[in-house]
Amino acid sequence: MSYTIKQLSQLAGVSGRTLRFYDKIDLLKPESINASGYRIYGPKQVDRLQQILFFRELKFSLKEIKDILSATDFNLVEALTEQHKKLSEEKERLDQLIATVEKTLASQKGETFMTDQEKFAGFKKKMLDQNEQTYGKEIREKYGDEAVKQFNQQFANMGKEDYEATVVIQKAMFKNLKKALERNDPASSYAQKAADLHRQWLSYFWPKGTYSKKAHAGLAQMYVDDPRFAKYYEKNVAEGAAKMLRDAVRIYTSQS
Amino acid sequence: MSYTIKQLSQLAGVSGRTLRFYDKIDLLKPESINASGYRIYGPKQVDRLQQILFFRELKFSLKEIKDILSATDFNLVEALTEQHKKLSEEKERLDQLIATVEKTLASQKGETFMTDQEKFAGFKKKMLDQNEQTYGKEIREKYGDEAVKQFNQQFANMGKEDYEATVVIQKAMFKNLKKALERNDPASSYAQKAADLHRQWLSYFWPKGTYSKKAHAGLAQMYVDDPRFAKYYEKNVAEGAAKMLRDAVRIYTSQS
DNA sequence: CCTTGAAATTGACGTAACGTCAAGGTGTAG
DNA sequence: CTACACCTTGACGTTACGTCAATTTCAAGG
Numbered sequence: 135m136s137y138t139i140k141q142l143s144q145l146a147g148v149s150g151r152t153l154r155f156y157d158k159i160d161l162l163k164p165e166s167i168n169a170s171g172y173r174i175y176g177p178k179q180v181d182r183l184q185q186i187l188f189f190r191e192l193k194f195s196l197k198e199i200k201d202i203l204s205a206t207d208f209n210l211v212e213a214l215t216e217q218h219k220k221l222s223e224e225k226e227r228l229d230q231l232i233a234t235v236e237k238t239l240a241s242q243k244g245e246t247f248m249t250d251q252e253k254f255a256g257f258k259k260k261m262l263d264q265n266e267q268t269y270g271k272e273i274r275e276k277y278g279d280e281a282v283k284q285f286n287q288q289f290a291n292m293g294k295e296d297y298e299a300t301v302v303i304q305k306a307m308f309k310n311l312k313k314a315l316e317r318n319d320p321a322s323s324y325a326q327k328a329a330d331l332h333r334q335w336l337s338y339f340w341p342k343g344t345y346s347k348k349a350h351a352g353l354a355q356m357y358v359d360d361p362r363f364a365k366y367y368e369k370n371v372a373e374g375a376a377k378m379l380r381d382a383v384r385i386y387t388s389q390s
Numbered sequence: 391m392s393y394t395i396k397q398l399s400q401l402a403g404v405s406g407r408t409l410r411f412y413d414k415i416d417l418l419k420p421e422s423i424n425a426s427g428y429r430i431y432g433p434k435q436v437d438r439l440q441q442i443l444f445f446r447e448l449k450f451s452l453k454e455i456k457d458i459l460s461a462t463d464f465n466l467v468e469a470l471t472e473q474h475k476k477l478s479e480e481k482e483r484l485d486q487l488i489a490t491v492e493k494t495l496a497s498q499k500g501e502t503f504m505t506d507q508e509k510f511a512g513f514k515k516k517m518l519d520q521n522e523q524t525y526g527k528e529i530r531e532k533y534g535d536e537a538v539k540q541f542n543q544q545f546a547n548m549g550k551e552d553y554e555a556t557v558v559i560q561k562a563m564f565k566n567l568k569k570a571l572e573r574n575d576p577a578s579s580y581a582q583k584a585a586d587l588h589r590q591w592l593s594y595f596w597p598k599g600t601y602s603k604k605a606h607a608g609l610a611q612m613y614v615d616d617p618r619f620a621k622y623y624e625k626n627v628a629e630g631a632a633k634m635l636r637d638a639v640r641i642y643t644s645q646s
Numbered sequence: 647c648c649t650t651g652a653a654a655t656t657g658a659c660g661t662a663a664c665g666t667c668a669a670g671g672t673g674t675a676g
Numbered sequence: 677c678t679a680c681a682c683c684t685t686g687a688c689g690t691t692a693c694g695t696c697a698a699t700t701t702c703a704a705g706g
Binding site: 394395396406410426427428429 | 685
């Protein structure tokens with residue numbers, strides 16, 4: 135079987151320009167050139183092209199591919215190992231970048247948020263009311279009025295950075311919760327991770343030392359009972375998110 | 391404070407060429423140009439450059455950066471969100487590539503391995519002897535001679551692809567084991583993952599249905615007792631690897 | 647046989663973000 | 677006055693092709 139440039143290009147899913155370019159840089163020469171100057175490719179070229187495309191996928195440069203395919207004693211394993219290292223480093227860097235973007239996003243959102251005094255004040259008030267209403271009594275019983283006062287000040291005094299941290303943590307929690315929902319398993323590692331992140335998240339709103347498993351489980355239960363919270367979770371994660379979190383937290387708080 | 395091109399370039403850690411380029415494309419114009427035609431940069435330019443470099447780090451193109459910095463109403467949050475998506479996709483792709491490289495490496499190593507008939511034969515024999523010696527009796531007792539025969543044939547008949555799979559699995563296991571060793575915790579998720587991978591790995595060598603927690607734990611114990619195995623693990627992971635695996639497997643096999 | 651449209655050719659410029667000379671002017675310290 | 681470091685504006689090189697442009701060839705239909 136022999137192919138014209140277009141036939142081969144369609145066969146391999148590359149452009150004709152690419153094949154001409156590969157010809158020019160001596161990466162893939164046609165088998166022959168007919169009387170009219172047309173490039174004619176044979177099965178050997180098809181194979182070689184496949185290999186070229188494979189290595190190209192792995193982000194080898196065309197020059198490197200040429201070396202790999204030409205030198206008969208080229209150590210493929212070594213080249214692959216090196217490429218693996220490169221790719222891993224690139225991945226590391228990407229992970230870093232993504233983290234930075236996320237931080238910047240959280241920061242930006244936080245800034246917008248903190249700048250907008252009215253909204254922020256409103257949000258804070260809502261949170262405080264909610265907390266007071268739901269946990270005021272229990273905390274008051276357990277730790278006295280002083281703790282409640284401290285508790286209420288906790289969020290009011292939360293700085294921008296802390297707020298940003300809560301955004302990041304909550305986001306991570308949502309992610310895990312989503313995966314847990316897909317598996318529909320509150321005992322799964324995702325669900326348990328979500329429960330743990332939820333505990334961390336809470337630590338920003340609850341004064342130090344006030345965390346208890348009972349309170350944690352109670353709060354999760356409230357997420358299910360209170361339609362405002364349930365709705366918030368449904369919107370940010372998926373249907374049944376509040377229930378999943380509650381179940382996950384139940385398991386989480388019942389352990390060790 | 392005003393700076394010449396070199397001063398600014400050193401301050402910001404970029405080349406002079408870069409600053410001239412940014413001038414040319416109207417990304418960063420100097421504050422003024424002195425009588426001799428020198429570019430003079432002021433504090434505003436320093437700030438702007440910082441911002442440019444920040445976004446450049448996040449892999450925005452210079453054109454995009456220009457838009458971000460010029461349009462006053464540019465929605466930064468949106469841009470960041472989009473960038474986050476892009477980066478995540480790139481990461482996904484990279485993960486894929488890395489997996490492919492790893493597979494290719496395993497395959498390549500496997501090929502080298504399978505091609506080298508002598509070594510392969512030697513390895514098989516060693517494995518078979520080892521297995522026969524260590525588990526022959528137990529398996530024979532439990533499943534009879536037929537199982538032993540099957541067991542011995544299992545590895546002998548293992549194809550190239552299966553072999554490659556074992557390489558990949560073992561590598562993943564080593565990785566987790568290493569992390570577990572760093573944390574020195576056989577109950578950690580890394581250690582447990584390693585134990586699970588070890589079970590998977592075993593499935594390639596043990597005939598179907600012969601897996602038992604007891605046998606698994608026993609094998610792990612042998613890794614510690616038999617200096618050849620212990621050494622193998624030390625070489626491929628780190629000191630104490632065999633013991634860590636044994637402890638991890640103990641916990642793994644004692645659960646549920 | 648002629649026409650026509652698809653497919654082939656080479657050539658040349660464009661892309662992104664600079665690196666790297668080259669040729670020549672400027673500033674300043676000794 | 678003379679080095680010598682620093683400044684300027686070109687202009688070409690890099691990577692892996694995309695995208696015209698001008699021209700020639702092939703295969704099918706009228």
